[in-house]
Amino acid sequence: MKYVLHLLFFTLCTFPAQAQTEPISDQLVITSNEQKTFVWEDENRILHVNVSPKDLDKFQHNGFIRYSAFGAKGDGKTDDINAIVATHGFANKYRISVKADESVTYYIGGKDRTAIIRTDTDFGTATFLIDDTEVQNRNAPVFLVSSRLRPFSLGGITSLEKNQDKINVYLPGTCLITVTNSHIKRYIRFGNNQNNGSPQTDIFLVDKNGNVDRNAPIIWDFDQITEITALPMDETMLTITGGRFTTIANKAESKYTYYSRNIAIRRSNVLVVGLEHRIVGEEDQGAPYGGFLNIRDCANVKVQNTILTGHKTYRTIGSAGNPVPMGSYDIIIGRAINVSFGNCSQTNDINDRTYWGIMGSNYCKNLIYDNCTFSRFDAHMGVANATIRNSTLGHQGINAIGTGIFTVENTTVRGRSFINLRPDYGSTWQGEFKIKNCFFVPSNGNPTSVSLLSGSNSGQHDFGYTCTMPERITIENLHIDDANHPENYKGPAIFKDFNPQMTDESYTEHYPYLRTKEVLLKNVTTASGTSLRLSDNPFMFKDVKIVNE
Numbered sequence: 001m002k003y004v005l006h007l008l009f010f011t012l013c014t015f016p017a018q019a020q021t022e023p024i025s026d027q028l029v030i031t032s033n034e035q036k037t038f039v040w041e042d043e044n045r046i047l048h049v050n051v052s053p054k055d056l057d058k059f060q061h062n063g064f065i066r067y068s069a070f071g072a073k074g075d076g077k078t079d080d081i082n083a084i085v086a087t088h089g090f091a092n093k094y095r096i097s098v099k100a101d102e103s104v105t106y107y108i109g110g111k112d113r114t115a116i117i118r119t120d121t122d123f124g125t126a127t128f129l130i131d132d133t134e135v136q137n138r139n140a141p142v143f144l145v146s147s148r149l150r151p152f153s154l155g156g157i158t159s160l161e162k163n164q165d166k167i168n169v170y171l172p173g174t175c176l177i178t179v180t181n182s183h184i185k186r187y188i189r190f191g192n193n194q195n196n197g198s199p200q201t202d203i204f205l206v207d208k209n210g211n212v213d214r215n216a217p218i219i220w221d222f223d224q225i226t227e228i229t230a231l232p233m234d235e236t237m238l239t240i241t242g243g244r245f246t247t248i249a250n251k252a253e254s255k256y257t258y259y260s261r262n263i264a265i266r267r268s269n270v271l272v273v274g275l276e277h278r279i280v281g282e283e284d285q286g287a288p289y290g291g292f293l294n295i296r297d298c299a300n301v302k303v304q305n306t307i308l309t310g311h312k313t314y315r316t317i318g319s320a321g322n323p324v325p326m327g328s329y330d331i332i333i334g335r336a337i338n339v340s341f342g343n344c345s346q347t348n349d350i351n352d353r354t355y356w357g358i359m360g361s362n363y364c365k366n367l368i369y370d371n372c373t374f375s376r377f378d379a380h381m382g383v384a385n386a387t388i389r390n391s392t393l394g395h396q397g398i399n400a401i402g403t404g405i406f407t408v409e410n411t412t413v414r415g416r417s418f419i420n421l422r423p424d425y426g427s428t429w430q431g432e433f434k435i436k437n438c439f440f441v442p443s444n445g446n447p448t449s450v451s452l453l454s455g456s457n458s459g460q461h462d463f464g465y466t467c468t469m470p471e472r473i474t475i476e477n478l479h480i481d482d483a484n485h486p487e488n489y490k491g492p493a494i495f496k497d498f499n500p501q502m503t504d505e506s507y508t509e510h511y512p513y514l515r516t517k518e519v520l521l522k523n524v525t526t527a528s529g530t531s532l533r534l535s536d537n538p539f540m541f542k543d544v545k546i547v548n549e
Contacts, residue, residue, distance in 0.1 A: 028089040032056050039070045039086045049086045056094075064097040064122075065090060067106065074104030076129060081108050081142075085115045092118040100126035100243070108142055110135035117145045118267075123243025123275070132250040132261050138287070141264035141294065145240065149232040160202075160222040169210045175230040176268065176299050178203050178335060182226040186464040187381045191424045192318040197464050198381065199226070201363055203335050205299060206230075216337045216365040219384055219403050233268040233299060240270070245277045245292070252287035254314040254326065260290045268298045275306045277330060278347055282312040291332030291360075299337040309347045310355035310375050331359040333367065340368035350375040350394025351414055351444045357396035365404075376415075381425065395444060403430040406470070412439040417454035417496065418478075426467035427455030427498065427513075433473045440480045447486040451496035451535075452478075458499050459509025468514035476522040483527035491530030494519055495544075497537040504539060515541060522549040 030049045037055045040048050049070065051059070059065045065087055068074065072083035084106065091098045097120040100106070105127040130142055154169060160179060167177075178201070185197030202220050205213035212218060240263075250259055265272075277292045289311055295301050311328035318324035330346070333339050348355050350373060357376025361367060365384040369377060369391045376396035377388055385404035388411050397415020400406060401422050406429065408419070418440050421427035433453075442450045452475070457467055473494075480492050495516075501507060524532050535541045 028086065030090060030093055037069065039082055041082060047082060047086055049090055051090060059096060060094060064099045066099050066101050068101050072101070072106060074101050074106055074126070076105035076107050078107060079109040079111065080106040081111050081113045085113050088115045088117055092116060095119060097121065100124045102126065105129055107131065112137040112140050114140050115143050117143055117240065118148060120239045122241045125242065125244070127244045127246065129246050129248065130261055131248045132259060133248055135250065135259070135261065138257065138259045138261065141260055141262050143263045145238065145263065145265040145267050145270055147234050147267040149234060151229050151231040154228045154230050157228055158225055160218055160225065162219060162221050163217050165212055167206060167210045167212065171206060171208045171210070171230060172232055173235070174205060174207050174233045176203060176233060176297065176337065177206050177228065177230055178297070179222060179228040180226055181222050181224050183224055187425055188462060188464045189424050190461045190463065192320045192322045192324045193424065194320050203337060203363060203365065205337060216384065231297060235269070237269045237271055238267060239273065240275070241273045243275050245275070247277070247279045247292065249279055249282045250286050251283060254285045254287065255316045256326065257287045258290040259287055260294060262290070262292045262294050265293065265295045265301055266297055269300045270298070272303045273305055277308050279309045279311060286312065286314055288314065288326045288328035289330070291329045293330065294332045295336050295339055296334040297336070301336065301339045302342065303340070303344060304342045306344045307347060308344065308358060310358045313354060313356045325356070327360060328356045329358065329360045333361040333364050335363045337365045339364065340370065341372050342370045343372070345373040346375065350392065353395050380422070401425045401428045405432050405434060407434045408438055410437045412441065414441045414444040416443050416448065418452040421453065421455035421469070423456035426463035427457045427469070428463070428465065428467040429470045430468050431470060433470045435475045435478060437477045440478060442480070442482060445481065445484050447484055449486065450480065450482050450492035452492065452494050454496040456498055457513040458501065459511050459513050462511055466514065467511070469516045471516065472518045472520070473516055474520045475524055478524045480526045485528055489528065489530065491528065491533050492526060493533050493535045495535040495541050497535060499540055500537065502537065502540050516544050518545045518547065520547045520549065
């Protein structure tokens with residue numbers, strides 16, 4: 001057989017904004033000659049992979065390849081990352097699936113290498129021990145789920161309108177569109193982690209004829225466009241199953257140097273099933289994590305029957321010069337559409353406040369929890385449409401800002417409020433809340449004043465947009481377990497006091513905060529026997545129409 005030399009440069013294409021810069025991934029040279037199958041690394045860190053013709057025929061006939069075929073020891077001590085990277089590189093080239101060896105432990109040290117996954121992968125019953133105590137590149141994911149399709153710039157589009165139905169473009173197929181106007185800043189954060197905002201950004205789906213998916217609409221007007229990119233969507237589903245992952249936590253200084261030693265998903269139409277992730281070795285200090293599952297720049301990702309772990313909360317100094325707790329996540333979702341978690345949970349107590357809330361998201365649309373037990377749902381820089389059903393939320397509860405319809409059904413919430421509109425982004429939601437058949441245990445049953453909807457907005461800060469509370473809130477069949485309440489308890493309020501200084505008409509909002517117009521109530525009960533009331537600040541909410549059915 002003739003020698004075939006294939007130089008594969010796997011480069012992760014990135015978009016502006018959000019989180020850390022992605023690394024350039026590993027380089028492979030794959031050959032097939034009469035020598036035995038082997039993997040070796042040269043002085044330039046390029047992996048050379050040779051597959052004998054006999055082994056090549058066997059792998060192609062079987063339709064899969066195991067890590068041990070390229071020398072993975074699976075003894076829990078030998079660093080197997082080169083063999084893992086080589087296995088996926090070979091599988092990608094010949095379009096065959098990957099299977100881990102059964103019941104072994106792969107040790108992955110701190111080497112700067114990333115395994116690119118472009119074919120179905122079954123991690124099975126194998127354990128992956130990821131050691132972050134000495135890492136060469138904290139930004140390099142361990143696994144990158146990547147598409148063969150590449151993004152491209154769109155020309156000729158100079159403006160867009162909110163809720164626009166169609167754009168004047170013809171595409172090779174359905175694409176994820178990312179658009180930016182760097183001349184306008186949104187999400188100008190307030191508080192101890194204050195910042196100057198981010199360029200106006202939107203994501204949406206467009207079919208080959210330019211029709212915008214109505215379920216993920218354009219949410220901003222774009223008078224100018226500084227960048228617009230189309231990322232083609234893979235039509236087939238890529239499936240990742242099994243795997244028991246354990247992270248040996250880093251011991252770095254506690255500051256905002258996020259670690260991304262994770263599974264990064266950058267491909268649309270991905271199914272993750274039966275994965276487990278645990279964390280060991282967290283001590284007195286450590287840098288935060290940017291999600292063991294880091295899902296970004298993609299659409300239609302499903303995570304099912306998966307167990308994850310909350311990270312220990314460390315503290316640092318925020319941008320305002322004050323001490324702050326650092327968010328550290330096992331789930332991060334950014335610029336993604338149609339992402340769901342079904343029948344998922346976490347290993348540690350969802351009500352243990354020493355662990356940070358498990359999930360954070362930015363610039364997303366159509367996020368779903370279904371039958372999940374997690375410490376938190378969170379949308380930082382906006383979500384358009386979200387659904388939580390058949391689930392239990394722990395000590396950090398539901399936190400969000402955004403647009404569209406937020407639906408919570410058949411769910412128990414144990415946070416300080418039923419839904420918290422994040423004050424650092426203006427406590428804004430442009431749309432509706434729908435709450436049905438739910439159970440609320442304020443502060444996990446500890447004595448506390450009770451509000452269903454919390455947040456804060458003084459009307460004195462420019463967040464880069466008009467801030468508004470949900471126009472309509474519908475609450476049906478909600479039971480509030482407030483039996484263990486403080487003295488002088490007046491009963492639960494619909495709204496927390498969002499602005500204690502606004503007590504009469506003399507208060508001036510420089511950036512007016514638009515309040516809810518209507519609250520529809522049906523069968524709201526309390527363990528204390530007290531009635532649901534408006535707010536500790538009745539003046540602020542005096543124009544809200546309350547309808548009891």
